[in-house]
Amino acid sequence: MKSFIAVLRGPDHIFEFVNAAHREAFGDRGLIGKARADVFPELNDQGFADAPRKAFMTGEPVFMRDKPARFDDxxxxxxxxxxxDISYEPMRDSHGAVSGLFVQGRDVTAIGDHPLEQRAMAQGLEILTDAELLTLFLYHGTLDxxxxxxxxxxxxxxxxxxxxxxxxxxSLQQIVPNAQSTTSRSVSSSAALHLKLARELGRRILFTDIAARPVLANASSLRTYLRALLASEPREKFLVLFLDQAHQLIAxxxxxxxTVAHAPVYSREVVRRALELSASGLILVHNHPSGSDVISKSDLDITAQIGRAAAALDINLIDHLVVAGTKVVSFVDRDLLPRSVGRR
Incomplete structure (x- = not known):
């Protein structure tokens, strides 16, 4: 299934370019230099006029999924x-103004013919390898x-x-070139967004569980959530769970x-935010992109600094969790939390 591509210029959406797949799908129609509305007049009252107009006026991509179309010729x-399936992505001139649209799409009339989809429907998604699962996901989420x-x-x-x-x-949209090829293996913005949506849906499902009960009574779910959130992050991040007196999550x-090895954080910023949220307890979290579960001196130092600053305002530092690959290391479990600021 080949993707059809077109470039439209100006507010009248004048055809400047179409690829061979576009000509194969819709015919030639002598369209170069003509307005979209004149080339495909039968589509104007089927909802195909509003989408490109909106993309051009707002400067935001517009996607049409599984859109019925009737062609007279x-x-x-x-x-x-x-x-x-069609996407309209704005193109901008050197001044940043929208000057045209990059149109990409595919005919999904026969969707469901992919052999992986047939296998999944017959035997379940569990039988697919990671590569096959990702293939099927991209098949439905990209216009390629x-x-x-x-x-x-x-x-x-x-x-x-x-x-x-x-x-x-x-980084999803621009994949490194294949060593055996001179072409760049890019992913369309719609496919990249599709992947990010999948992750966000999963994150929200896991987050619902930790937000529903006191955090300390739900340690296993918290660690599962943090692994899903941080284990594959390429750079270090520093997060804080702000808790109320009942150890219920506030934020x-x-x-x-x-960077890969350091995320600068200041104790005064952590404590200031805790005061703004009226938090009584804190759990610090950061990740080691290297996957190493070794606690560094800087990890110990920042924990002690935040603990002292929090204790001065009667805010309890409950734990510091480090996500290292598939492991979640607890300062409390390793007896690394300073005694003066330990969990109460």
Whole structure:
């Protein structure tokens, strides 16, 4: 299934370029230099006029999923009635103004013919490998048919599924070139967003569990959540759980992001935020992107500094958790929390 591509210029959406797949799907129609509304007049009253207009006016991408379309003059071998996925992504000039639209799409009339989908429907998703699961996910989330190839490149670049889902949008959109190819294995913005949505949905499901009960009575769920949140992060992050007197979660916030080995955090900022939230207790959290579970001197020092600052205001430092790969290390469990500020 090839992706069709077009470039439209100006507020009238004048065709500047279409690829071979576009011509195959919709015919030539002598469209270069003509307005979209004139080339496909039958689509104007089917909702296909509003989407490009909105993308051009707002400067934000617009996506149409599984959109029914009826063509009055379909090319030979193509049905008159089809279902399409289309994205309209604004293109900007040197001054930042929207000057056109990059249009990409695919015909999904025959969606469901992918062999992996047939296997999953018959035997369940559990039988798919990580690469196959990612392939099928991209197949439904991208406007490109090369999902298996791109899934392989994503897993190679980021190591595993967790790494793929934790990757930033820019890094997902530009994958390193294949060593055996001169082409760049990029992922469309819609596919990258699709991956980030999957991670966010999972995060919210896990977060619901830790927010529902006192944190100390739910330590296992908290550690599961933190592993899912931080284990694959490429840079160090410093988070704080702010708790009330009953150890119920008030907020979980990221207070610092840094390099591969360091995230600068200041005790006064942690305590100031605790006062703003009327928090009675704190649990500090940070990750070691290297996967090492060795607690460094700087880890000990910042814990002691925050503990002293918090204790001076009668705020209890309950624990400091370090996510190191699949492990979650507790200062309390290792007897590393300063005695003067330990859990109460």
């Amino acid at each position: 379909a090319p030979e071998g193509q049905p008159a009635k089809r279902r399409l 048919a090369d999902s298996a190839d791109r899934a392989d490149h994503l897993l190679h670049r980021f190591g595993h599924l967790g790494g793929v889902l934790s990757a930033s949008l820019p 979980l916030e990221t207070l610092a992001e840094g």
